[in-house]
Amino acid sequence: MLAMSEVHCIKLMRNQKGLSISKIAKTMNINWRTAKKYADKDQVPTSKIQSKKGMMYEERWGEMVCDWLEEDARLKKKLRRTNKQLFQELLKYGFPGSYRTVCQFISDWRATEESQKDKGYERLNHPIGEAQVDFGIMEAVLEGEIVDIHALIMSFPYSNVAFSVPLPSENQECFLSGLKQLFEQAGGVPKSIRIDNLTPAVKKVRDSNGEAQLTDELMAFQNHYGFDVQVCNPRSGHEKGSVERKVGYIRYNFFSVPPVIKDFDDLTEQLKEVLQKDRQREHYKKQESIEYLWEEEQKKLYKLPEEDYPVFKETLIKVNKYNEFKLDQHLIHIPKAKNYYPLYCILYWDQYRIVTGNGEILLTDFRPYMKKRRLIPWSDILKDWMHKPRVIGHSRYKEYLPARIREYLLVPSLAIRKQRINEIISLLLQHDMKEIEEHFYEYIGQRDNEINHPYEVEWS
Structure with missing residues (x-):
């Protein structure tokens, strides 16, 4: 089995560099079937670039092909239409040109798109489809007691729209589960996500090359959804100023008086409703409504994968002589735990499950921090x-x-x-x-x- 960094490298060569399976296998010194397996599992979509000249540019044909290429860019590479299939689609609409003309146009489009994408990262303004993510700590009232809410907030600087998911903690299970819910609320996956040096996401702030090292779990999650990750420099919150301001905006406009909630799902719906209404106001700079800008930006997001990505962590546990083990700084008692070996703890963002080596479930309960409240x-x-x-x-x-x-x-x-x-x-x-x-x-x-x-x- 390949390391996560090698899998990520294969996907970059396949989806971004456009190398063949044989070339990837030769470069990585791996079996062709292994290269095929990891290269085609996920996709990295490409953005649309406007055409400038030629027969394809002066009539509707070039626009049609651009639309098709943009649609296919949001799919896995193995599901995208070939040049021949696109040419055959054009013939159905009475296209008078040749197959070679279509191939040349597609080749120019891809070259221009790659050049434009590289140039885009050098601009000072935020590209369309880019998101920023951060946590903000708020308070809510549940059953007459105060609950600390770790709200995971995703902001899109281009349209100034925001989404938020309340969570009980900031561990890796909460972070990845929160991202899943944010993608579902947005109806798509951002092209890139800017984060600070969150412990669940970054295992080393800077390596020898000056780049942040992501955790294997985040890289696997990233490979499944196809987005890029940009990590801010240490102590540089201004590099993700949009989401920093959104954290304060949500805190002062919704949590200034802690809301009364039934559970986390109820608070999620309350936040969703409030943020949907907030889109009706005008963008502070672009003189357009946030809703209008978001509709434009939403079209540029990657499509959600068809297969669900399960977020959990599985660890081997050891119990003391009292049949107890420590979870989230709390001792958990497992009846007759000494009678079983090995024992595994499967952690989800809100629950945990104790399972024997044979798959027998001994205990299922909410994680201790789900019950943490203040009077x-x-x-x-x-x-x-x-x-x-x-x-x-x-x-x-x-x-x-x-x-x-x-x-x-x-x-x-x-x-x-x-x-x-x-x-x-x-x-x-x-x-x-x-x-x-x-x-x-x-x-x-x-x-x-x-x-x-x-x-x-x-x-x-």
Whole structure:
């Protein structure tokens, strides 16, 4: 089996240099079948270049061929139409020229496209189809408790459109799974992605040649989807300024008050809806709507692969004498783990699975960080409300209160409000807010006429 760097090199020679399978096999000193296997598994699409002259350029024929070449460039190389097939397609529309004319036009188009692509990386402006990706830490409220959200944000500088996926951590499984979801939201794959020196993506910031070394897992992911990776220089956040600004924009416009969520999927949908509405505003520089520019840019993205890419990590684990192993800085107990060897842990972004060497699943559960939450400081908040009971009705914390307690506190009389706030503060000395909500009638008090009018009674 070839190393990931060798696989990447083969794909570059096949898809970008246009070498034959035989030439690749000879250059890499490998078997022809091996070269064929790795060269044609994925593709690196090419962009469209406008034609300038000739019979193909003055009539519609050149435009038709350019459209077909652009369509085929988004497919795997083995699925692209040959010159002869393109010529036969033209004949169906009454093309009067020869096969040689078509071949010459296609050859010029490919040469111009390659030259233009190299020139494009030297420009100061961002090429169409280029994306920037970064994490931003936000907060949300789940079941009355604070959850840290690691939002993976992808920004397209050309159109200024953005997509975001909330994740519980910034490890490799979350990073790659987040990229998959971002590609699906965008409806395609960016031609290139600019990142900083993220630990899940870069294993060595600079090698002897001055280039960043990507992790094998990211390179395998990159080969499957066909995008390029550009790594920023250390301590150079300005090199991906578009996504840096998007992180702040999303934080201040959506997370300034932590949103109430049901789960990560719910927050994903909330973010998706907000960012879709945000496209209706005008681009800050181009005097066009972001939606219009995005529709133009979206056409240049690579197509999503037909085959799904599973993101997981499989590791051999060792347990201590108590049948425990450490995962995400937490000890996990596996019943009768000492009775099995070997044991493997399969890690996904949100779950883990313990499997024996025979494939028997011993344990499946959410990863420990999925349950990591912080309590809202209700005692301090309620003490502030005691001085200004009127503020409850429009407080930013009102929506975080459990339903029964919120209705219990929001009574017209400010005197009763203060009395009930003080009662909840006393209960918080021995119980948390969730427990008070679950045993509301037991803790607050219950009378016969309270059953029909539970919130209209004034308790002493």
